[in-house]
Amino acid sequence: MSDSGFSSSGRGPTGASLFGSLVILTLLAAGVGALAGMHLADTVRRSVNAEAAATPAPAAPVYPALSRLRQLKPLVTNLAAPKDAWIRVQASIILDESDIDDPGILAGHIEEDILAYLRTITLEHVEGAAGLQHLREDLNERAITRSGGKVRELILESLVVQ
Structure with a gap:
């Protein structure tokens, strides 16, 4: 009797050879899966590193750290011409507060100056x-x-002319 892996009746494989083939296929599938996983992880890692290298550094702030945004009161006045035209301005200023004694007083003076100017335009x-x-x-x-x-800058937030 030869041990060819078939049963003595010649109808199919024996239980031992079937089990051995199943173990070999399982180990082969686990190895291929592990290699595919490592390749995928390496590809993702390279992609993330390339994206991080391509991302520009954050922009430096435009204004110094001691600059503050201060909102002015809404300013409403009439225009020089036509006489029935009104203008409403909402604005903010960016102040360098390092050497300002009272920002509220400065904002009030700026509001007065803006009102005086708006009354002269058409x-x-x-x-x-x-x-x-x-x-x-x-x-x-x-x-x-x-x-x-x-004052670093005056920012117009809204302007309504009626």
Whole structure:
């Protein structure tokens, strides 16, 4: 009798050879799975490292650490022309508070200056994108001048003309 792995009746494999084949296939599948997992983990690791290297460093702050945003009161006044036109401005200022005695008093002076300026402009001055840009630049320049350079920027939050 030869031991070819088949039963003596010649109908199929014996239990021992079937079990041995199953063990070999299981070990082969576990090895292939482990290799595929390591390859996938390495690919993900390289992708994450490449993305982290490509991400730019965070931008440095535009304003110094002692700069503070201070909201001004809503300012409502009439325009120089037409007489029935009203303007409402909501703005904030960025202050360099390191050498300001009282930011509230400075904000009040800037509000007064903005009101005085708004009373001198006409409706045509604030029409369109260019008019809005010129108004923003004028108000920004007036705030910086009024504060002696302690205001970094005036930010227009809203502008309504009626």
